[in-house]
Structure formats: C-alpha cells, structure tokens
Amino acid sequence: MNGIVTISTGQLLLALVFILIAQGSSFIYHLGLNRDITIGTIRTFSQLFLMGYVLTFILKTTNPFLVLSVFMVMVVSAMFIIKGRVKEKQIPYIIPTFLTMLVSYLATALFVSGLVIGITPWWEPRYFIPAGGMVIGNSMSALAISLERLFRDMRQQKELVEMKLSLGANYREASLDIFRNAVTAGMIPSINAMMGVGLVFIPGMMSGQILAGTDPLIAIRYQIVVMLMLVGSTAVSSVVVMLIVRRRCFGSGEEVLLSPR
Amino acid sequence: MNPLLEIRNLSFAYEESAALVFERLNVAVQEGEYILVKGPSGSGKSTLLRLICRLNKPQGGSILFQGNDISSIAPAKLRSAVSYVAQIPQMIDASVEENLLLPFSFTINAGRTIPGTEELKEMLHRFYLADVTPSQSAMKLSIGQKQRLAIMRALLQEPLLLLLDEPTSALDQESAEMVFSIMERLNTEDRKTLITVTHIDYKPETVRPLTYTLAHRSLTLSS
Numbered sequence: 044m045n046g047i048v049t050i051s052t053g054q055l056l057l058a059l060v061f062i063l064i065a066q067g068s069s070f071i072y073h074l075g076l077n078r079d080i081t082i083g084t085i086r087t088f089s090q091l092f093l094m095g096y097v098l099t100f101i102l103k104t105t106n107p108f109l110v111l112s113v114f115m116v117m118v119v120s121a122m123f124i125i126k127g128r129v130k131e132k133q134i135p136y137i138i139p140t141f142l143t144m145l146v147s148y149l150a151t152a153l154f155v156s157g158l159v160i161g162i163t164p165w166w167e168p169r170y171f172i173p174a175g176g177m178v179i180g181n182s183m184s185a186l187a188i189s190l191e192r193l194f195r196d197m198r199q200q201k202e203l204v205e206m207k208l209s210l211g212a213n214y215r216e217a218s219l220d221i222f223r224n225a226v227t228a229g230m231i232p233s234i235n236a237m238m239g240v241g242l243v244f245i246p247g248m249m250s251g252q253i254l255a256g257t258d259p260l261i262a263i264r265y266q267i268v269v270m271l272m273l274v275g276s277t278a279v280s281s282v283v284v285m286l287i288v289r290r291r292c293f294g295s296g297e298e299v300l301l302s303p304r
Numbered sequence: 305m306n307p308l309l310e311i312r313n314l315s316f317a318y319e320e321s322a323a324l325v326f327e328r329l330n331v332a333v334q335e336g337e338y339i340l341v342k343g344p345s346g347s348g349k350s351t352l353l354r355l356i357c358r359l360n361k362p363q364g365g366s367i368l369f370q371g372n373d374i375s376s377i378a379p380a381k382l383r384s385a386v387s388y389v390a391q392i393p394q395m396i397d398a399s400v401e402e403n404l405l406l407p408f409s410f411t412i413n414a415g416r417t418i419p420g421t422e423e424l425k426e427m428l429h430r431f432y433l434a435d436v437t438p439s440q441s442a443m444k445l446s447i448g449q450k451q452r453l454a455i456m457r458a459l460l461q462e463p464l465l466l467l468l469d470e471p472t473s474a475l476d477q478e479s480a481e482m483v484f485s486i487m488e489r490l491n492t493e494d495r496k497t498l499i500t501v502t503h504i505d506y507k508p509e510t511v512r513p514l515t516y517t518l519a520h521r522s523l524t525l526s527s
Contacts, residue, residue, distance in 0.1 A: 205359055206394035206454075210407040211384030211461060296358035297379035 189229030306371035307332040314365035343518035387463035393454035401438035448479025
C-alpha cells in the first residue's frame with residue numbers, strides 16, 4: 044500500500060447515507076432523536092473542518108505559545124463540557140477541576156512528547172497537540188463521571204456520612220467509601236479499554252495511523268504509550284480533583300453541606 | 305464550676321436570607337442532668353442538637369462545651385465527646401459487631417481499648433438485645449433494634465454528653481418503652497448527661513428531667 048487514498052467532497056457526502064439510516068430509524072420508531080442527529084452531524088462537520096484548518100496552521104507554527112494556547116483552549120472547552128454534564132450548583136468545583144486538568148494534562152503531554160517519544164522541541168505540535176487532545180478527551184469523561192458520582196453519593200448518603208461523623212470520624216474517614224467509588228467509577232472505562240484493546244477494538248489513533256500508511260508495528264507502540272498515558276493521567280486528575288472537591292462538600296465544622304434532593 | 309454545655313444567644317435559619325427558626329436561645333446544662341426538649345415539629349428541636357455537635361452552623365450566638373467555644377474544638381474531637389444519635393438509625397452493611405466497633409476504626413479513638421465479643425454480648429443484653437448475636441447482619445434488624453444498637457454504639461466511645469434526636473418516633477410502643485428505660489438507666493446508673501428531643505408526651509418514671517419547650521422561636525423551662 045502506497046500513499047493515502049484521499050476522500051473527495053462527493054465521497055464525503057456519500058457517507059451521509061449512514062445519517063439517513065439513523066434518521067430513518069428514529070423516524071419510524073419515534074425515538075425522538077432526529078433533532079439531535081441533525082445537530083450532531085452539523086457539529087461533526089463544522090467542528091472537524093474548523094479543527095482541520097486550525098491544525099494545518101498550527102502544525103506549521105514554530106511558536107510554542109501558540110501551541111500552548113491551542114492546548115489551553117482544549118482544556119477550557121473540556122471544562123465547559125464537564126460543567127454541562129455535572130449539574131451541581133452548590134459546591135464550587137469548577138476552578139479546582141480546571142486547574143488540576145491544566146497542570147496534570149500539561150505534565151502528561153510533556154512527559155509523553157518530550158521523554159517517551161523524545162521529540163525536540165517538546166512542544167512539536169504534530170505530537171503535542173494530538174497527545175494533549177487524547178489525554179483531555181479521555182480524562183474529561185472520567186472527571187465528569189467521578190464528579191457526578193461524588194455529588195450524587197454525598198447527597199444520597201448524607202445520613203450515613205453524618206452517622207460516622209457523629210461517632211468521631213473526620214470528614215475523610217466519613218466519606219472514604221464515597222471518595223473511592225467516585226474515583227473508581229471514573230477510572231473503570233480506561234482500565235476496561237486496556238483489557239479490550241487489540242481484541243475487541245482497534246483504537247482510533249492506531250486505525251488512523253494505519254489508514255495513513257504507518258507500519259502497524261510502529262502504530263501499536265504509539266498506541267501502547269497512549270493507553271498507559273490515559274490511565275495515568277485519568278488516575279492523577281481524578282484523585283486530585285476528588286480530594287479537593289470532597290473537602291468542599293464539607294463546611295468548616297466538617298458538616299455535610301449537600302442535602303438529598 | 306463551668307457547666308458541661310452552655311448555649312448563648314443561639315439563633316438559626318436554614319439559609320442566610322430565610323426567617324429565623326429560633327433566636328437568642330440561652331441554656332446551661334450541668335453534668336449528670338437529664339434534659340428533655342419538647343415542642344411542635346418544625347420548631348427546630350433536632351436542629352438544636354445538630355448545632356451542639358456542629359452538624360449545622362448557627363446564624364448567631366455561641367455554644368461552649370466544658371467552657372470552650374465548640375468552633376475552636378476539632379470537629380472529630382468534639383463529636384467523640386458529644387455523641388449524637390439521629391432519629392433514623394444508620395447502620396453500615398456489616399455485622400452487628402462491626403457496626404458496634406465502627407467508632408474504633410476512626411483516628412480519634414485510636415488509643416481506646418476495643419471491647420471484646422463477650423463484653424459486647426453483655427451490653428447487648430442490657431440494651432434488650434439478648435436475642436441479637438454479634439455476628440449477624442445489622443441490616444436485617446428491626447428499626448427498634450437498630451435504634452438501641454445505635455445508642456449502644458454511641459456509648460461505646462464513652463461520650464460526656466449524649467444527644468438523642470426523637471429516639472422513639474419511628475418505634476412501636478414496646479420498643480419505645482425499652483429505649484426510654486435505657487435512657488433513664490444511663491442517667492441514673494451511669495450518670496450520663498443526656499439531652500433528648502421528643503415531640504411525644506413522655507414522663508420518665510425513675511428520673512426527674514429538666515423539661516424545656518422550644519416553640520415560637522424561643523426555649524422555655526417548663527418543669
């Protein structure tokens with residue numbers, strides 16, 4: 044196989060057949076998904092085209108600040124997505140979550156592009172941006188799951204937590220199970236992905252590399268690094284965010300601030 | 305001598321802007337006293353107990369325990385000395401013994417001697433739980449049994465003050481009488497200081513409690 048087969052505009056539009064099938068199913072069975080499928084399709088096209096143009100520009104840049112700005116925009120967008128999914132108004136979790144994401148993802152992306160892959164300069168956009176994107180995308184879902192679980196359990200198990208507090212537990216001891224369950228819930232998808240990779244599915248990045256003509260033996264090495272990087276960054280960001288946000292669920296007298304809804 | 309507990313000008317509202325549930329409450333509790341707090345539902349009786357162990361925050365005023373403002377005492381330390389038992393008893397999904405020994409798994413109780421199984425059995429007997437074995441699941445007990453177990457568990461860390469929030473409201477007559485009898489014995493035999501909140505008309509047989517009524521946002525001594 045030599046070179047890449049490009050997809051023409053006509054061929055791209057032909058792929059819309061899949062959307063027609065999905066729309067048809069929704070219409071026939073009254074699934075109520077037609078609007079979402081339409082919006083999703085438009086967003087897929089527009090966001091990816093925009094990203095394509097931005098990447099074309101970014102990949103040529105020699106300015107590290109521009110690369111870091113793109114990275115920053117990605118983290119901010121992830122934060123907004125988390126905010127949309129976690130419906131919690133009472134506990135201020137956004138700033139600590141954002142700062143943890145920024146620091147831990149930057150550290151992970153730096154480690155991978157600078158040390159594991161060994162690119163110079165470390166911010167080389169061809170490696171740094173995709174690595175950052177994968178870390179952010181994966182950990183973002185994990186954080187949303189963990190935060191949702193933490194707030195839900197804190198509300199639902201308020202009386203149990205208060206029982207432990209009343210028996211002399213400090214807030215960490217009283218909410219230990221809730222903390223563990225929240226971190227675990229976020230981590231499980233990344234761990235499951237390690238179990239199934241190569242057997243059940245071929246990950247997107249590796250498929251992309253193979254489609255673009257890379258030797259599969261090189262592609263798997265990249266994929267292994269990516270899988271490990273995702274588990275590590277998810278663990279670090281989940282644990283740190285849960286530690287900070289859990290404290291915020293308690294007042295200065297270590298009283299539970301959330302109530303069952 | 306300092307009273308064991310002193311409440312000064314205590315006010316509470318559920319939210320900053322909401323109306324006060326009660327305001328400027330003043331009361332002093334001496335060691336060994338048996339206090340009953342009565343009053344209609346919604347008058348803030350449970351909240352008063354929760355404020356004493358810092359499970360809620362007051363809007364104004366202060367609470368002193370052994371002469372020290374409770375906001376200056378580490379929460380875990382305060383709560384191991386002032387034990388609160390909630391209206392609905394909470395158990396962890398484990399055996400009776402594990403539930404009873406739960407307080408000993410917390411840092412604050414690290415130095416304490418953990419009671420043995422025989423000691424627990426004896427205590428279960430005293431709490432009208434002779435038919436309950438330490439190894440059985442606590443989740444399968446009746447609510448009346450759970451309530452007695454919850455009081456027993458709170459006592460195992462030897463608190464100086466026991467706060468009981470409507471301890472019989474969810475119980476049948478027989479279980480309620482057992483709990484009342486336990487409360488009275490704790491005061492007469494073990495010299496425990498108790499503050500019990502109740503909305504029912506309960507007249508202790510063996511002790512003469514100080515009865516306060518919390519209504520219309522203030523606390524008055526009624527007997």
